[in-house]
Amino acid sequence: MGIKKTKKVTLLTGRSIEQGVSLEGEKLTRGYVLSTGICEIDPEDMKELGIYDGDTVIVKTNHGQVLVSGIESTQAPHRGIVFIPMGLYANAVINPETDSTGMPSYKGVEAVIEPAPNERVLAPKALMKKIMPLKK
Amino acid sequence: MSKQTVVKNVVCPFCGCLCDDIEIYVDLKENKIVETANACVLGTAKFMSANNVSHRITTPMIRENGKLKEVSIDKAIEKAAQILVDAEWPLLYGWASTECEAQSVGVELAEEVGGCIDQTASVCHGPSILGVQDIGLSGATLGEIMNRADLIIYWGCNPVHAHPRHMSRYSVYRRGFFTERGVKDRLMVVVDPRETHTAKLANLYIQPKPGADFELITAIRTVLAGNELFIDEIGGVSKEEIIELVNILKNCKLGIVFFGLGLTMSRGKHRNIDIALSLVRDLAAFTKFLICPMRGHWNVTGIGQVLAWQTGYPFAVDFSRGFPRYGPGEFTSNEVLARGEVDAALVIAADAAANFPLQAAKKLAEIPLIAIDPHQTPTTELADVLLPCSIAGIEAEGTGYRMDGVPIRVKKVIEAPEGCLSDKEILERLLAKVKELKAKKKA
Numbered sequence A: 001m002g003i004k005k006t007k008k009v010t011l012l013t014g015r016s017i018e019q020g021v022s023l024e025g026e027k028l029t030r031g032y033v034l035s036t037g038i039c040e041i042d043p044e045d046m047k048e049l050g051i052y053d054g055d056t057v058i059v060k061t062n063h064g065q066v067l068v069s070g071i072e073s074t075q076a077p078h079r080g081i082v083f084i085p086m087g088l089y090a091n092a093v094i095n096p097e098t099d100s101t102g103m104p105s106y107k108g109v110e111a112v113i114e115p116a117p118n119e120r121v122l123a124p125k126a127l128m129k130k131i132m133p134l135k136k
Numbered sequence B: 001m002s003k004q005t006v007v008k009n010v011v012c013p014f015c016g017c018l019c020d021d022i023e024i025y026v027d028l029k030e031n032k033i034v035e036t037a038n039a040c041v042l043g044t045a046k047f048m049s050a051n052n053v054s055h056r057i058t059t060p061m062i063r064e065n066g067k068l069k070e071v072s073i074d075k076a077i078e079k080a081a082q083i084l085v086d087a088e089w090p091l092l093y094g095w096a097s098t099e100c101e102a103q104s105v106g107v108e109l110a111e112e113v114g115g116c117i118d119q120t121a122s123v124c125h126g127p128s129i130l131g132v133q134d135i136g137l138s139g140a141t142l143g144e145i146m147n148r149a150d151l152i153i154y155w156g157c158n159p160v161h162a163h164p165r166h167m168s169r170y171s172v173y174r175r176g177f178f179t180e181r182g183v184k185d186r187l188m189v190v191v192d193p194r195e196t197h198t199a200k201l202a203n204l205y206i207q208p209k210p211g212a213d214f215e216l217i218t219a220i221r222t223v224l225a226g227n228e229l230f231i232d233e234i235g236g237v238s239k240e241e242i243i244e245l246v247n248i249l250k251n252c253k254l255g256i257v258f259f260g261l262g263l264t265m266s267r268g269k270h271r272n273i274d275i276a277l278s279l280v281r282d283l284a285a286f287t288k289f290l291i292c293p294m295r296g297h298w299n300v301t302g303i304g305q306v307l308a309w310q311t312g313y314p315f316a317v318d319f320s321r322g323f324p325r326y327g328p329g330e331f332t333s334n335e336v337l338a339r340g341e342v343d344a345a346l347v348i349a350a351d352a353a354a355n356f357p358l359q360a361a362k363k364l365a366e367i368p369l370i371a372i373d374p375h376q377t378p379t380t381e382l383a384d385v386l387l388p389c390s391i392a393g394i395e396a397e398g399t400g401y402r403m404d405g406v407p408i409r410v411k412k413v414i415e416a417p418e419g420c421l422s423d424k425e426i427l428e429r430l431l432a433k434v435k436e437l438k439a440k441k442k443a
Helices: A017-022 A030-036 A043-049 A124-131 B041-049 B073-086 B100-113 B126-135 B142-148 B213-224 B239-250 B270-283 B300-311 B333-338 B358-365 B378-382 B423-442
Strands: A007-014 A038-041 A056-061 A064-072 A081-085 A107-115 B004-010 B022-027 B032-037 B061-064 B067-070 B090-094 B116-119 B151-155 B187-191 B204-206 B254-259 B288-293 B344-348 B369-372 B385-387 B398-401 B407-410
Touching (some): A017 B041, A030 A038, A030 A081, A038 A043, A038 A056, A043 A064, A043 A107, B032 B041, B061 B073, B073 B100, B073 B344, B073 B369, B073 B385, B090 B333, B100 B116, B100 B300, B100 B398, B116 B300, B116 B333, B126 B270, B142 B288, B204 B239, B213 B270, B254 B270, B270 B288, B300 B398, B333 B358, B358 B378, B369 B378, B369 B423
Parallel strands (some): A038 A064, B090 B116, B090 B344, B151 B254, B187 B204, B254 B288
Antiparallel strands (some): A007 A107, A038 A081, A056 A064, B022 B032, B061 B067
8 A cells, every 4th residue: 555556548538518518608617627627437447546536646648747536437337548528637638649630639648547645636727827828 | 576588499509409499588677598498408508608797708808917907899809900910820710609690700801811710620520521521421411310210320429428419309219200119210329439328328339449440440341341350359349249230230221320529539530530431331332321420519510611602611721822722730720829830819619728739729828819708718818809799599699500511590599798799790890990900001
């Protein structure tokens, strides 16, 4: 115990109904954090990582890293696959490569997830402040 | 109690389903929406969002010394026009959540400023458009599908979450003329790497590995052509499952593939669409088969239509040489932003800062940005000029295109808050100001 475990996963992003509800005017509120600042993980993978529903995890890819709440997926089984609803949090880590089509690779990004028990998921404005330059 | 009225047959301006049976209960005295009937949770959230003043923007703003300051609408429009006129190559992006009439003015504005105009399809069904241009699409209206289809396939999409009424209004559960027993007359197949809430309702669920769609469809086409598969598993799917699926495909009366971003966003992108469209073409030798993209925003199909009428191309159009040029991968928003080529941006009826990958989104913070939006979003946080607008389909009427390409008139249900012009009005005033400033510059 006490040893940090990490897991290699494939990251998918996309719509969820909670994300859809929160996008109408709630994008800078707590509702947006609860609906998009999450990562749906297969329950078996959660056991392997030693985390419970709602524990903070850090998702790292070659393109960035972001803190999100690990949520037990109700759309399982999908061992080795994690899902972050589309939005600010997902877009901090997805692959911007478009293969000259205009479409970034929002699905199928190689990622590593790691429990982050001492960290908290940032609010949308705080996340923007951290990852984007300030407007002058 | 204040006076209430019911507005019937309202069209929902949320997703590409454009459900046209919504009832809205309006408090006339307060100019408020009290309740909705028939709408899904997404539609209801959108209608109710018109009421909430806490996140609604009602005054135009301009950024001064890093802070947004309230100004008059004339001043904000002048500043926005100045940004567009001063820019060498501005990007005009968004357009999916507004009516065709506003989109049409937007295309003219792009031509006037010699900019690059792109729409949300470039991060949504853009690859589908490329695929359709390669192969062609065997399509039909959702009404035909509702009446005739006995095999419904959802491939890489999750309508329970993204189009909640799709299954009950147009496909699986709806009783149609030749499918009068509804769900009992139909077979539902779902293909998705996760066993989604949609997949849990399916008669047959196939779970490929993420990004394996191209090889899986190739295997299906191979079996369909009468050839044998020499390996036992393709993209995480067993040979037996593929043969079973092919039998189902061949033996239906009329089949339909609804496909979503599982195909367009995964490895292969437009090639995944090419092969899905080719599969449907192959199936025409055995039975009737159709295919339809699950379009996201309510009028994202509309901007494709409007751009195609006015410029000849559906997205990624550049006007810098004075005539329209088409260039997916070159004039698509992500590329022009990430490469730092555009020097100003106008974002309307979309939220680029939240929905673009970070590498492109943060460029929006570095260039002058005009945002036209009814609500506070990450894009409005970065804006230099903020123009509040009415919500199309709730506070302004106009034309929208359903996912199958059927135009539907959306209604005005309540009055917009004071000071909020419609998208069309804002764009018309912006266009007039741009013309005026350009004339001054010349003189």
